[in-house]
Amino acid sequence: MLNYETHEYDVLVIGAGGAGLRAAIEAAATRLSVGLVCKSLLGKAHTVMAEGGIAAALANVDQRDDWKVHFTDTMRGGQYVNNWRMAELHAKEAPACVRELEAWGALFDRTQDGRILQRNFGGHKYPRLAHVGDRTGLEMIRTLQDHGIHQGIEVHMECTVVTLLQDDGRVVGAFGYDRERGRFRVFRAKAVILATGGVGRAYKITSNSWEYTGDGHSLAYHAGADLMDMEFVQFHPTGMVWPPSVRGILVTEGVRGEGGVLRNREGRRFMFDDIPELYRNQTSDNEEEGWRYTQGDPDARRPPELLTRDHVARCIVREIKEGRGSPHDGVFLDIAWIKERLPTAEDHIRRKLPSMYHQFKQLAGIDITKEAMEVGPTTHYVMGGIRVDADTQMSNVPGLFAAGECAAGLHGANRLGGNSLSDLLVFGKRAGRYAAEFAAEHGAGTIDEAQIxxxxxxxxxxxxxxxxxxxxxxxxxxxxxxxxxxxxxxxxxxxxxxxxxxxxxxxxxxxxxxxxxxxxxxxxxxxxxxxxxxxxxxxxxxxxxxxxxxxxxxxxxxxxxxxxxxxxxxxxxxxxxxxxxxxxxxxxxxxxxxxxxxxxxxxxxxxx
Amino acid sequence: MVMATFKLWRGDRDAGRFEDYQTDITEGMVVLDAVHQIQAEQAQDLAVRWNCKAGKCGSCSAEVNGSPKLMCMTRCSDIPLDKPVSIEPMKAFPLIKDLVTDVSWNFQVKKRIKPFKPRQPDADDGTWRMAQADIDRVQEFRKCIECFLCQDVCHVLREHQMHDAFIGPRFFVYGASLEMHPLDIENRLGDLKDSDGIGYCNITKCCTKVCPEDITITDNAIIPLKERVVDEFYDPLQKLFRIFRPRG
Missing domain, CATH: 1.20.58.100 (Fumarate reductase/succinate dehydrogenase flavoprotein-like, C-terminal domain)
Known part of the structure; x- marks a missing residue:
């Protein structure tokens, strides 16, 4: 007879990054019992790596911003194969979700008049990303974690789910093991939310940690759920390329948001050479205007370095392929040049991009306030995932919900930077609410011992x-x-x-x-x-x-x-x-x- | 490329020993890369925690040649490779296996600390106004990645094992981030004095020295908290004031 521990919940959440934590908090607010399972320790999930910010049309910096502009930017960035309903909900609900984080203790950088500061990012028409320097993800996951631990959620750290358990098609639990002792565990639940993140470990060069092996995608698929848009894998244009052991580690788009530029070995800003038709009206055609945009001039158009990630990544690949790359098969990303424009450039860079400064200094021996970085594309995110209902986040398998990166729809063919953190909040919250509703309406199913x-x-x-x-x-x-x-x-x-x-x-x-x-x-x-x-x-x-x-x-x-x-x-x-x-x-x-x-x-x- | 010898701690709750592994070190490798290489090629069942590999998640804490470090941010070129490099688990926590320790105590401690409690919103739309200058110091504390290296080196925990009476530097930083949060109206000074044991800290600054995020733990978090505790409970003038001005 197989030996295992059994835990029973109304709602089981698998994954404790931004989406999983937000979902668990929402489900727990209904006073149902909630279990949360995660492969690592609490607070270490990939959300912690998010640097740039959370996209939300708060309109604190540019009053012309509203949900409609955010919605349009998201659809355009996704090349119109997004689920329009998810894009609508996301744009409308993101601001309230950001304010909720502040009410739970998050401390975003401030505007002059004391409100949440927002920064420019690729594909966003107006400065839209609420941020904390370049460690926004840490602020977000810590806020959710520190709030979440007081909501009565039972957390199983370092515990991996191997399969979902089903009763006549419906998902009624999960089976896995604790990493510490390797003991098997059965989690019975009336509803299950997958919030397992991405699939980056399928590639050699990736910004993702060991955890991102597509668990949620695969668990759902084997339980009969549809996967959608899986061909859309985002290669972030700027990962580190040297030394070899750090290849793939993310360099935030915030570097370009603060005025960083891409150059090839000839010193040419090659992004000006290829501006797609869809963005021609919004993109500056000269360096001067691009600089003014990064410094907050509302009449200036964005520099081509802030075009969408898919396009920037392809331009970098082209430069390298055609022999104009940097010594280690990348291109140059230069923020140090802004000292020509700002007398306090060095301080400014260290204050706005502290972890980038630290990362290059420590891992590559490069001082980014003085020298250019070498960067190249790195596997970062999967737009595709579990096909879900836009409003409820339920998959086509009854009782199985998905939120965050492992769910498909919002981002279409390409995700805009900053739209991931807001996705986690908006749809984590929705998944939590509707999974709780489902759990309240359904009894516990029967566990199939043979499957275990x-x-x-x-x-x-x-x-x-x-x-x-x-x-x-x-x-x-x-x-x-x-x-x-x-x-x-x-x-x-x-x-x-x-x-x-x-x-x-x-x-x-x-x-x-x-x-x-x-x-x-x-x-x-x-x-x-x-x-x-x-x-x-x-x-x-x-x-x-x-x-x-x-x-x-x-x-x-x-x-x-x-x-x-x-x-x-x-x-x-x-x-x-x-x-x-x-x-x-x-x-x-x-x-x-x-x-x-x-x-x-x-x-x-x-x-x- | 050089061949280097790593002495890795192998063992479980009951017994353990150093084992030698030789592996090639190439340009730019960090200690965690070497450990992973050894794991993949020579010691498949080696237990080691890691996630981001970029100094942002605080998972891969260990003692490299006796000093507490994040393995992902320690470059092999910064340590002498002509003699064996020792890598051991943190000492302030019980061992699970190899380089992995049971840090669950930290998560229990955090749960005991009174959570954030904001004042009423400043604006009708439910939002607050805060000046950047007023949040700078709290943002320093919120950089903490919970690697627990400060806990590992604190002698109150490491040598005296006073885990029941003392919450350790990490949670004084956490406490400071709440107490100095411009919106927070909770009072944690009584807990700091009693159950949290802030008096046991004798400001040797070991924690500050090992913080990979360069948080000035002792000067900016612990000492100001100690001062607040002293003002609240031990200041005779304050005491007099309180007799005549009962708190609401």
Whole structure:
């Protein structure tokens, strides 16, 4: 008989970053019992890495801003394949969510008249990002954490979910293990919210930590939920490139918001060379105007460095490919130059970008107030994810909700910087509210013991003491690294049909190798075992990304197909859906994008 | 590239020892990279916490050659590699396995501290007004990434194991961030004096020295809190005042 601990809640939240914490707080406010499970310690989730700010049309700095402009910016940034309803809710509800954080103790940087200061960011028409220097994510997660621990939420730290438990289709709980002892745990719940973040560990160069193996995407997929838009993976244009061991670590867009510029090895500001039609009216065509924009001149247009991330990343790749890159295969990001304009530039940089200053000083030996940084694209975020109802965040599987990065819809083909933190708050809150409602209306389901037994057997077979043939044994870290190399090469920023097909083929081979993984040692805090168990999720999301990327035969936002380099309006009328077929195979289908409500369509057209 | 030897602490609650591992060090590598390399190639079941690898999450705290550090921010080029580099878990907390310690006590302590309680909003729309100058000092405290290195070096916790009577530097910083928050109206001075044990701190500044976020823990957080506690409970003049002016 299998030994496991059982916990019972009305609502179970999986993941304790911004979305998970916000969801748990909201669900707990209804006085239902709430459990929160997270793979790391509380407060360490990837939200802590967010630097730039939270996008919300507070209009504290520029009074022309309102939800309509934010909505339009989000749709334009997402190349109009966003879920319009989510974009509407997000733009309307983000300001209240930011003010709520302040009421819970967050201390944002201030305007002269004492209100929340907002800064410029790529693709946002007006200064819109509430921020704290360049450590906004830390402020946000700490505020939610410190508020959340007093709301009666039961937290299970360092605990990983392996599968969702189902009763006749409905999700009624989750099964996992605690990392410390490797003991199995069953969580029974009337409703489950996935808030597990992204999939960055599927790639070699990434800003994401070990946790981001697509757990939520994969758990939902295997439970029968639809995944949508998985081809849209955001490569942030500015990650560190040197030294090799720090490759991929994020360099905030805030550097460009504060006046930082991109140059190639010839010293040319290459972003002026290619300004997309969609943004021509909003973008400055000379350096002088661009500088004035970053300094808050309301009549100036944004510099081309602040175009959307997909475009900036592609321009950087082009410069490197054509031989104009920096010594270590990147380009130069220069903030030190502003000393030509500001007498107090050094202090200003250290005050506005303290953690960037620190990061480069300590990890690369570079003083960013004096020298240019070297940067290149890094896997940062997945726009695609679990398909959810815009209002309630429930997936097509009853009782299963999703919020934050693991949910799809809001960001379309490309996410604007700053829209992630606001996404976590707005839709975390909604998921919490509607999951609680669902829990109140439904009784507890029945747990399937057979499902628990078979999952446990699967999880334990990785131990070498369980007798796999040692000649064929695979190292889990090796398999993971090979998968990351392959995805980087074949399913990365620039894609072609033949590469993608090779990628799908390679995934089959990797799946075979993953079967042969064995790990030494016992169940106690065994990182090798944890890595082996996460491989299943990585393989699932990698396959979903590759198949969706094959299916979308156009280039849009973050998805760039060299063999279909242009946008195709027919392709843009459909979402690519990935779901598990009856025989366990991955199916790819298309579904028509819901038509934008007419009043919102008018808003978009008026702001062209 | 150089070959370096790392002595990693391997063990669990019951027993442990240093084990030697040799690994190649290339340009720019940090200690955490070396540990990961060893883990992937030679010690798959090695337990080590990490997340952001950029000094922002405070997960990979350990003692490198005896000094408390974030492994992700310690460059191999800054430590002598001609002799073995020792890496040990933090000492102020019980060991779980290898480099991972049980830091759950910290989370329990935080829960005991009275939470943020704001004054009534300043404006009709439910918002507040605060000057940047008034929040600068609290923003310093809010930089804390909860790596618990300050707790690790504090002798009250490390040597005297007074976890029941003393909350440690991290939570004085937390307390200061609440007490000096311009909107907060809660009073935590009684707790600081009694259950939090602020009197046990004899300002040796060990915590300040190891803070990877350069928070001036002792001077900016602990000493001002001590002064507030003294003013509130030990100042004879204040005491007199209070006799004649009962608090509302």
């Amino acid at each position: 037994e078979s999952t446990a057997t699967w999880a334990l077979r990785y131990f070498e003491s369980n007798g796999s043939a040692p000649t064929e044994a695979e190292n889990p870290y090796r398999v993971q690294a090979d998968l990351q190399d392959m995805m980087q090469d074949l399913v990365g920023i620039v894609r072609t049909e033949s590469d993608l097909r090779k990628g799908v083929e390679a995934l089959r081979d990797l799946a075979g190798r993953a079967q042969r993984v064995t790990v030494p040692g016992n169940r106690e805090y065994n990182a090798g075992w944890h890595t082996a168990l996460d491989l299943r999720h990585l393989l699932t999301v990698s396959e979903a990304i590759a198949l969706a990327a094959l299916e979308r035969k156009e280039s849009r936002g973050a998805h760039f197909r060299e063999d279909y380099p242009d946008k195709d309006e027919n392709e843009a009328r459909e979402n690519i859906i990935v779901r598990k077929g009856p025989d366990g195979e991955m199916q790819v289908t298309r579904e028509a994008l819901p038509a934008t409500r007419s009043d919102l369509q008018t808003v978009i057209e008026e702001m062209q």
